[in-house]
Every structure is written in structure tokens, then in C-alpha cells.
Amino acid sequence: xxxxxxxxxxxxxxxxxxxxxxLFNYLFAKRTGGKFILRIEDTDQERSRLxxxxxxxxxxxxxxxxxxxxxxxxxxxxxxxxxxxxxxxxEYIDRLIKEKKAYYCYVTEEETTEMKRxxxxxxxxxxxxxxxxxxxxxxxxxxxxxxxxxxxxFKIDQPELSLNDLVRxxxxxxxxxxxxxxxxxxADGQPTFHLAVCVDDALMGVTHVIRGEDHLSNTPxxxxxxxxxxxxxxxxxxxxxxxxxxxxxxxxxxESISIKEFRRRGYLPHALAxxxxxxxxxxxxxxxxxxxxxxxxxxxxxxxxxxxxxxxxQKLDWANGEHLRLLSEDAxxxxxxAYLKAYKHVPFDEVFLKTALPAFKENIERLEQLEDRFxxxxxxxxxxxxxxxxxxxxxxIFEVGLAVLKTMVETGQAGAEEFxxxxxxxxxxxxxxAKGKKLFLPLRIxxxxxxxxxxxxxxxxxxxxxRVRLRLERALGKY
RNA sequence: GUCCCCAUCGUCUAGCUAGGUCUAGGACACUAGAUUUUCAUUCUAGUAACAGGGGUUCAAAUCCCCUUGGGGACGCCA
Numbered sequence: 001x002x003x004x005x006x007x008x009x010x011x012x013x014x015x016x017x018x019x020x021x022x023l024f025n026y027l028f029a030k031r032t033g034g035k036f037i038l039r040i041e042d043t044d045q046e047r048s049r050l051x052x053x054x055x056x057x058x059x060x061x062x063x064x065x066x067x068x069x070x071x072x073x074x075x076x077x078x079x080x081x082x083x084x085x086x087x088x089x090x091e092y093i094d095r096l097i098k099e100k101k102a103y104y105c106y107v108t109e110e111e112t113t114e115m116k117r118x119x120x121x122x123x124x125x126x127x128x129x130x131x132x133x134x135x136x137x138x139x140x141x142x143x144x145x146x147x148x149x150x151x152x153x154f155k156i157d158q159p160e161l162s163l164n165d166l167v168r169x170x171x172x173x174x175x176x177x178x179x180x181x182x183x184x185x186x187a188d189g190q191p192t193f194h195l196a197v198c199v200d201d202a203l204m205g206v207t208h209v210i211r212g213e214d215h216l217s218n219t220p221x222x223x224x225x226x227x228x229x230x231x232x233x234x235x236x237x238x239x240x241x242x243x244x245x246x247x248x249x250x251x252x253x254x255e256s257i258s259i260k261e262f263r264r265r266g267y268l269p270h271a272l273a274x275x276x277x278x279x280x281x282x283x284x285x286x287x288x289x290x291x292x293x294x295x296x297x298x299x300x301x302x303x304x305x306x307x308x309x310x311x312x313x314q315k316l317d318w319a320n321g322e323h324l325r326l327l328s329e330d331a332x333x334x335x336x337x338a339y340l341k342a343y344k345h346v347p348f349d350e351v352f353l354k355t356a357l358p359a360f361k362e363n364i365e366r367l368e369q370l371e372d373r374f375x376x377x378x379x380x381x382x383x384x385x386x387x388x389x390x391x392x393x394x395x396x397i398f399e400v401g402l403a404v405l406k407t408m409v410e411t412g413q414a415g416a417e418e419f420x421x422x423x424x425x426x427x428x429x430x431x432x433x434a435k436g437k438k439l440f441l442p443l444r445i446x447x448x449x450x451x452x453x454x455x456x457x458x459x460x461x462x463x464x465x466x467r468v469r470l471r472l473e474r475a476l477g478k479y
Numbered sequence: 480g481u482c483c484c485c486a487u488c489g490u491c492u493a494g495c496u497a498g499g500u501c502u503a504g505g506a507c508a509c510u511a512g513a514u515u516u517u518c519a520u521u522c523u524a525g526u527a528a529c530a531g532g533g534g535u536u537c538a539a540a541u542c543c544c545c546u547u548g549g550g551g552a553c554g555c556c557a
Contacts (some may be wrong), residue, residue, distance in 0.1 A: 009557050044556055109555060116553085125481035126553050151555055168484070169496095178482050178553070186555040193557045217483060217552040240485080241550070249550085275491095278506090282492050286505050305492080307485045308550060315491065315507040325520075362520050425516075440517030452518045 002034030003207045006060075006067070007197070009041040010052035012252030014059045014259045016311055017212065017242045020276045024239060025210045026065045027277070027299040037204060038070030040081040043196050048083070059259040063269045064292065069204075077204040082196050089191040092199050092229055093152055093184060101228045102184060104150035105132035106143040109187075128153075128180030152185035154194075154225055161220045166208070166237030167304045173220045182221055198222050202231035210237040210301065213308075237301050240280055241308045250311075257311065266339055266367025267316070271323035275316045280305040289322045321365035333357045339367040346374055352462065359458035373453070377462065379470075381449040389475050393432070394442040398472045400431045401443070405469055421460040424468075446475035 006022040008014065014022075029036045038060070042048035057072070069075025079085055096102035112128065119126045132153065135143075156179060162172035184195035191199075201209060201222075216238045226233040242250055244257070255261055262272055274290055283290065283298040290298065327335065337353050340346045348356070360373055375381060383389065404427035408420075432439065444456060447468065453459070460468075 007557090011557075041557065047556075112555085119553095120480065123480040127481080128553095171483070174482060176482095183555055188555075190555085192555070197557090212551090213484070214551055215557090218557095238484085243550085245490085247549080278491065280491085282505095284493065286493090288491090288506055305485095309492090310490060312490050312507065318507055321520090363518095429516080435516075437517055442517095444517060450518090454519080455515095456517075 001207075002029050002032050003037060003205050004029045004034065004210060005037035005039050005201070005204065005206050006065075007039040007041050007200075007211075008056055009044065009047075010049055010056060011044065011047040012052060014056045015250055015252060015254065016257045016259075016276065017250045019059065019063060019259055019272075020242060020279065021210065021212055021239060022060060022065055023063070023273055023276055024281075024299070024301065024304070027296055028208065028210060028237075028301050030296050031299060034207075035068040036065070037075070037077075037206070038067035038080065039200060039204070040071060040083075041193065041196065042081060042083045043190060043193060045083065045190070055260065059263075062259070062263060063273055082200065085196070085200070086191070088203070089196060089199055090185075090189075093191065093195065096154065096184070096228060097152065099228075100155075102152050102154045103133060103181075104140075105153040105181070105183075106135060106140055106148050106150045107132040108148055125177045127178060128182070130155075130181045133181065149187040151183045151187050153181040154184045154221075154228070155181050156221075156224060158224065161223065163219060163223060163236060165216075165219075166210070166235060166301050167240075168216070168238055168306055171216070173217070175220060178217070179221060184225070194218065194221055194225060198225045198229065198231075201234055202226055202229065206234050208235045208237060210239065213238045213241050237304075240305055242279055243308050243310045245311055245313060247310055264343055264368075266343070266369070267320050268323050268335070268367075271320040272316070274323065275319040278315075278319075279311065280309045289319065289326070317365040324364065324367075325362055327361070329358050329361065332361045336360075336367055336370060340370060343368075344371045346371060348374070348377070356459070356462035359454035359462065363454050376448040376450060376453060376459070379467075383445055384450045385445055389442060389446060391442075393438065394446075395476060397428065397432050397439060397442055398446060398476050400428050401472050402469065402476075404428055404431075405465060405472070409465055421457040424460070442475075447471050 004025040006025050008018060008022075026036050028034075038057075040053055042053070053071075060067070067073060069077065070080045093102065097104070115129060116126050130153075133155070156175060159176045160172060160174055162170060165171050182194060183192050185191050200206075219236055219238070223233045244250060244254070250257060263269075270292055273292070274288075274295065277290070277295055277299065278288060281299065281304045283294075284303075287294075324332065333354055336357050337350065340353070346353075356374075356377065357370075360370060364370060364373065389395075401424070404424060408423060408427070429435070429439070440456070441451065444453065445451060447456065447463070448459070
């Protein structure tokens with residue numbers, strides 16, 4: 001059984017790149033009925049905050065990525081928060097030291113920094129020179145006396161290592177030039193990310209580690225460490241990174257790409273997932289708009305692109321529009337009403353929303369746009385193009401419209417529950433000179449104040465006869 | 480600097496594993512036209528790419544090498 005994990009550190013909000021990693025893990029596991037684990041990597045106590053953990057769980061759930069094991073839901077391999085697993089980590093660290101696979105290192109942080117500076121200056125490879133390995137007993141004693149607390153470093157003796165990556169194929173590393181012994185326990189006694197990850201992946205039975213390409217060069221460390229602890233390393237897959245629209249790297253500080261922000265702007269979770277999946281992956285053929293089941297069924301990690309891809313907000317908008325239009329009228333109303341309630345202050349009740357909302361379904365790309373579009377229902381509006389209202393032909397349309405409306409009201413064709421657009425328009429058409437665009441554009445502007453908008457037919461039920469009368473009169477300058 | 484990864488339209492990509500069907504296909508965006516009794520939706524058409532150089536081969540977008548360019552890593556962050 002495939003077991004994967006998404007392991008964010010709660011030091012900021014989830015962004016496009018993070019959620020893509022989570023999505024790909026989820027898709028990869030679910031295709032074969034595997035398990036998706038959520039693990040919180042909060043070994044950096046300085047920067048980890050509970051607030052971020054809560055936010056990230058909310059974002060994951062919103063996207064439809066429920067974890068089978070993790071905080072809140074539990075599981076056999078818990079706890080799933082690294083800060084609650086320190087006992088486990090120290091056991092492993094002790095054992096590695098006992099087995100001479102790791103050692104206490106009394107080299108200070110300052111010395112390490114200096115080592116790096118010098119290497120850069122002499123244009124050599126920047127790596128730890130393992131000097132702490134050969135300190136004499138006396139040297140160690142003197143450092144202890146000076147109050148220096150040791151770190152624990154894992155020994156690397158292997159000169160090279162190759163691995164078969166799920167997305168990149170065979171990759172080999174020249175370890176000699178790359179890494180020295182690395183720290184698995186800080187001077188303050190806390191385990192580092194490298195140790196915690198390896199211990200947890202092994203103990204939680206993780207079979208595949210799918211993560212960003214930025215971890216590719218950590219992988220040799222992780223393989224060596226895992227083996228040293230007596231476990232078989234998982235399979236690795238390193239996803240190419242996502243860049244911003246201009247090719248810049250994504251950052252946790254970029255507001256515009258946080259999942260929270262996408263929610264606020266009215267993207268459908270599934271449309272976002274669909275678009276994100278297309279970033280670095282293609283189902284082949286001409287298909288682009290996929291539902292959740294198709295996504296799950298078709299996704300193939302090995303067909304994922306090996307080069308970085310740039311986030312294109314325009315294409316996201318297009319995808320969102322497509323998914324919005326795919327919704328049934330009922331579903332659209334539900335989703336849109338819920339969105340409006342949560343994020344916008346639109347002064348309309350649910351009954352009104354239900355009659356008005358369907359008109360906008362074909363007309364928007366983001367739910368956010370609804371707020372502006374609803375402006376046509378406000379009685380306090382300005383004409384986008386008042387010139388179109390002033391011609392004799394236009395005035396004729398409005399005068400006739402008023403007359404037709406009056407008749408309709410008198411004969412009961414414009415009652416409260418139904419107000420027929422066709423009857424209204426067909427009543428006007430034979431009696432005026434203007435037709436086509438010359439007829440409908442002035443009418444649209446008179447009625448809504450704008451040159452663009454939903455089909456007039458669809459907004460009539462929400463408008464009602466009285467509002468139409470008022471607006472025709474206003475267009476005529478009668479008040 | 481060292482190590483690792485990557486390279487097809489402006490962008491996302493198909494094609495590359497098993498070289499010929501590629502005068503390189505689709506999508507977003509853009510432009511033009513059609514439909515819609517108006518705008519949008521929809522439809523049709525158009526502009527636009529194999530980074531460069533060397534090989535291998537009858538034949539290279541596809542395989543190999545070099546150059547160039549981009550990204551990542553080199554933390555007592557994850």
C-alpha cells in the first residue's frame with residue numbers, strides 16, 4: 001500500500017507551490033487507494049506558530065485534500081506533530097552515537113561560518129571539513145570548559161551516491177564535493193529537520209516522498225541517514241518548482257499567491273486544483289478541464305515536467321470561468337451565495353439572490369466579480385455612456401417601453417411573480433425605428449447603467465416591472 | 480566558487496523512453512470574423528517555438544558531446 005505524506009512547517013501561509021506538492025502527493029496516493037498523511041514539521045520552535053498550522057489545515061481541507069492520518073484525525077503512527085516526538089528522536093540520536101555513526105561535534109557556529117567564508121574566498125567548494133571528528137580529548141575538554149555545547153553530526157564516508165528519482169530518473173551525486181558531516185542535533189538539544197524527517201518517514205511507513213526540487217540535494221543525506229538507522233529508504237520524487245508570472249521564485253510572503261487569497265478572490269477549489277495540476281503536468285491529448293475523478297484517475301507523477309513552470313494568473317482565471325460555467329444553476333447559486341456571505345457585504349436576502357444569481361453564471365471568471373456586477377441592482381448608479389441615451393431614437397425606445405410596460409401591468413402580464421422579458425421586447429420592437437445593437441445597447445444602458453452585463457432576459461426576473469419603469473423614466477430625464 | 484537539475488510558441492504544454500507519420504499538435508493570452516434580436520458565452524480563422532554549435536545516422540525536436548542560458552543546493556531553516 002502506498003503511503004505518502006505532506007509535511008509543511010507552520011512558519012507561514014500555504015502558497016501555490018506548497019499546495020501543489022500536497023495535491024500531487026494526494027493524487028499519487030489516491031489513484032491506487034493509498035494513504036495521505038499530514039505531518040507538521042515544527043522542530044524550529046522559534047518560527048513555528050499554531051496559527052499557521054490552523055490556517056494550513058483549513059486551506060488543505062478547502063482544496064478537498066483530507067488526510068487519512070495526522071493531527072486531529074490521529075492514526076497508528078502518531079503523534080504527527082514533530083514537536084511531540086522529541087523522545088523518539090533522541091533515542092535514534094543516542095543509538096547513532098553509540099554505533100559510532102554520529103558524534104558530538106564541538107566546532108562552534110562561528111568557526112563554521114568562517115570556514116564557509118574562507119572557502120568562498122578561495123573559490124573552493126563550500127562544505128564542512130569535518131574537523132570536529134578529529135579533536136583530541138584535551139581539545140574537547142578545553143572547549144567544554146569554555147562552555148561550548150556540542151552538536152551531533154552524522155558521519156558521511158561514502159564518496160558518491162546515485163538514486164532513481166520518480167520524476168528525474170537516475171541522478172548521481174559527488175558527495176565529496178558536496179556535503180560534509182551534517183548536524184542532526186543542534187547545540188540546544190533539538191533534532192534538525194534531516195533527522196526528524198528520516199525517523200518519521202521510516203516509522204510512519206512512508207513509501208514515497210514527493211517534495212520540491214529544492215530538496216533534491218538533501219536526498220543523499222536522507223538516504224544515508226535512513227540506512228544508518230537500519231531502515232530501507234522510501235522512493236523519492238522531486239517536483240520541479242513553480243515560479244511567479246515573471247519567473248521569480250515563489251515566497252511565503254507573497255500575498256497574491258497564498259491559498260487564503262485565492263479563496264478570498266472567489267476561485268473554486270477544484271478549479272484551482274485543476275489549474276495547478278496543469279502546471280508541470282499534462283494528461284496528454286487536448287484535455288485541460290478535468291473534474292476531480294479524472295484528475296485522480298489520470299495523474300501520473302512520472303509524466304510530470306522536469307523544468308520549472310511559471311504561474312499564469314490569466315489561465316487560472318480561464319479555468320475558473322470554465323468550471324463556474326460547468327456548475328448547475330443550483331450549484332452555482334449555492335456556491336456563490338455562500339461566497340458572498342463569507343467575503344462580501346451584499347445587501348440582498350437569499351430569496352433575491354436566488355433569482356438574481358443565475359444571470360451571472362456565464363458572465364464571470366471569479367466569484368469576486370459578483371460584487372461589482374451586483375452594482376446594477378443599486379439605484380444609485382452612474383451611466384457608463386450617457387450619450388447613447390440622448391438620441392431621438394433612444395428616447396423613442398424608452399417612451400415606447402414605458403407605454404408597453406403600462407399595458408403589461410394593466411393586463412396582468414407584469415405581476416410580482418413573473419415579468420416576461422420577451423413580451424416587453426416584442427411589444428417595443430414593431431413600434432420603434434431602432435433595431436439590433438441600436439435597440440439593445442441603449443436599453444441595456446438605461447436599465448443597468450452599463451454597456452456590458454448579463455443577458456437582459458435573465459436579469460428581468462430580479463428587476464421587476466417597477467424598477468424597469470423607474471429606470472426608463474430616469475433615462476428620459478424625468479427625475 | 481563547488482555540486483545537482485533543467486532547456487519546444489510570450490505562458491502552460493503534446494511529441495523525446497522504442498529517431499522517419501513533425502512544412503512541430505493543443506490550451507491561455509492577443510488579433511480578425513461568425514453566431515447570439517445587445518455585451519459576455521460559444522464557434523471559426525490568424526500571428527507565434529524545437530537556445531547555439533558539433534557529432535552519430537540514409538534520416539534528429541527526439542540519441543551523444545560542448546557552449547550558452549535558467550533554476551536549485553551548499554544553514555545549529557525546513
